[in-house]
Amino acid sequence: MELRGKLITFEGTEGAGKSTLIKLLARKIKKTGVKVSVTREPGGTPLAEKIRKLILKEPLSPLAELFCYEASRAEHMQTLIFPKLKEGHLVICDRFTDSTLAYQSEARGLDWGLVKKLNQMATSQKKPDLTVWLDIDPQKGLQRASDWNRFEKEGLLFQKKVRKGFLKSMKENPKRWLHIKVKEQTPEQLCEIVLKRLKGSSV
Ligand code: TYD
Numbered sequence: 001m002e003l004r005g006k007l008i009t010f011e012g013t014e015g016a017g018k019s020t021l022i023k024l025l026a027r028k029i030k031k032t033g034v035k036v037s038v039t040r041e042p043g044g045t046p047l048a049e050k051i052r053k054l055i056l057k058e059p060l061s062p063l064a065e066l067f068c069y070e071a072s073r074a075e076h077m078q079t080l081i082f083p084k085l086k087e088g089h090l091v092i093c094d095r096f097t098d099s100t101l102a103y104q105s106e107a108r109g110l111d112w113g114l115v116k117k118l119n120q121m122a123t124s125q126k127k128p129d130l131t132v133w134l135d136i137d138p139q140k141g142l143q144r145a146s147d148w149n150r151f152e153k154e155g156l157l158f159q160k161k162v163r164k165g166f167l168k169s170m171k172e173n174p175k176r177w178l179h180i181k182v183k184e185q186t187p188e189q190l191c192e193i194v195l196k197r198l199k200g201s202s203v
Contacts, residue, residue, distance in 0.1 A: 008091070011133045045080050105165060
């Protein structure tokens with residue numbers, strides 16, 4: 001697929017190895033001459049990073065938490081993602097709307113349709129061109145996660161619910177997803193799987 005102007009998101013429960021893979025992938029794609037912007041949610045712009053700090057530090061009620069994620073996302077879309085896509089960059093985002101469905105709806109219990117609606121508002125209906133799901137066994141992921149934030153501290157049952165949320169979202173639109181079961185693969189091997197999909201026409 002043509003990578004310029006495309007949005008790729010990475011999703012997964014904790015400890016799946018998203019950030020290492022994203023770095024490696026970005027480095028490889030940059031070498032081919034494509035401009036790549038790597039960003040993350042919550043965060044990605046100065047204001048969205050401030051909201052990120054607040055969310056990850058303070059315990060919030062579920063609905064307030066949802067609005068914070070969506071506020072951070074709306075800001076991120078308007079000031080970073082849309083402009084970069086327009087400039088022809090490949091934008092790679094560490095977590096996106098599917099995390100909100102998985103965490104705030106499936107795991108926290110907010111209404112799926114409501115979260116979807118707010119996701120659509122915050123993104124002006126923009127959907128990722130590809131979503132890579134690093135699907136690790138939640139127990140292994142928690143063992144691997146190093147810097148525990150308050151979501152990781154919620155424990156195994158919570159992570160299992162999050163995983164169920166990703167599965168549900170993928171089932172709604174399987175073509176958008178690349179589902180990778182993370183076992184013992186090296187980051188290099190994972191990177192090859194993603195590159196192969198990107199080279200194929202199925203995106
Ligand atoms: P982070 O430390 O970036 O976690 P990770 O390294 O696993 O990506 O913290 C982001 C946390 O925010 C993570 O636990 C998932 C959570 N999150 C939501 O609950 N909803 C969302 O919409 C997003 C984007 C993240």
